[in-house]
Amino acid sequence: MQKGKVLTLEDRIPKLKEQRRKKANRRLTLLLFMFFILIAGVIYIQSPLSHVSSIEVNGNSVYEDTELVRATGISDKTNIWKINKEKAAGQLEKFPEIKNASVKLVFPNKIEIAITEHRRIAYLAKNAGFYPVMENGKVLPGNKKESLSENVPVLMGFKEGKVLDEMCSSLLSLPEEIYNSISEIHYTPQKTDEFHVSLFMNDGFEVSASLRTFAEKMAHYPSIVSQLDPNVKGVIDLEVGSYFKAYEKEGEEGLEEESEG
Template sequence: MDKGKIVALEDRIPKLKEQRRRKANRRLIILLCLFFTMIAVVAYVQSPLSHVKKITIKGNELLSTEEILKKTKISKDTNIWSVKKDTITSTLKDMNVIKQAKVTIMWPNTVMIEIEERNKLAYLESDNSYFPVMENGKVLKDREVAEIPVNAPILYKFKEGAILKEMVTALDELPVEVRNAISEIHYTPKKTDQYHISLFMNDGFEVSATLRTFAEKMVHYPSIISQLDPSIKGIIDLEVGSYFKAYELEADEAEDLEIETDKGEG
């Protein structure tokens, strides 16, 4: 063997000791870092620093911020680590008003709640009070409006159930401009038609229709009134075909005016 390559054991021992000392020091430093990190985390979790400092709510119109906060049970005393997003989302979606909900935690201590409310399509009249009716047919009985609403059709003689649900579904299918043109809808069933309704429009016309074909025919309302003299008011009959009868004509001399509808509309 090449004698120049031979290293005496007593020369290697100091180097081995130094390597072991360095490794031990690194392990100690790592353990100390982990220890102090754990202490810091525990101190943070137990201190007010980990409490929710800001709650942001977006998308609510019918519901107040206070109502949503009460439902979620989140406050500025809530620990950010205890906020369960899925549970809160599920709780919010149990409310008739809310269609979708999303909860986001923004570190270090902010909670954002984004909600999508169901569309309010009408108001239901009951004992001179008015209650919002949502797109799913649910009536918000805890949101009574004392004054006559002007931002949605008012429903008279309707009750919660299949007829109301069908009415709301039909309204939801109408273009917004047509829906906004309706002032009142009265449930006026006949012996021959349990689905008959009478509408009073903001422009002064009255519409006689059946729920079975209401959405299909009412979508043509702008085309229908464009063929009528706006100074002569009357009833537009959409039950079978489309006919107009003026109020001012006597019953024995009145003639129905057949109205053409643009089948390409809607």
């Protein structure tokens, strides 16, 4: 109210009517917007636009992409809002080579599948063929290989179980340099040690060891070999201490182990 001027009721009525009209228009606009959004949503859900348009698979090197997609149960007829991503990922993780899998929706209707595979750390020689051994100790069934395509150790005499699991765990903990220097590992159990193994190295030496201390003692292999004559091959015994026995000699030579650190 301005000084010296009093607004009458008749003067205020037009302003009140205008405010109410604007408020009613805003409500109507909001209701119409929500109505059209609802209609668009219904049309979208019922139309092919809500179906999967494409599926992309990343990180897979073992299986065909189509085989993995088929395992998820997702196709171009699947409504994206009906996809159970956790269930689809779980179906993929049933494959022995797959360590982890994730399924993600990329708006508006694209599916992305990310695969993390178990590492192949060895080949198991059996039945005149070579079978990939995964880092989790699983031997791949139905994947017989007549020739080796990767520079990984070949295992002899092993089978799935606690000994192979221990072998895989030990290999994973080795430094890359030492891991790459192993050619063959033979399972040679003894009465006093069911975890005994014999290794044949790329440099021509043989190693006798127990899986219970294998990773710890093999870490010193470069230091041990550096003390030996490379022209005299033999067996490096790492079961108790470190001893070298040449193939053509009967005597044993004690070796100093380099302390850790």
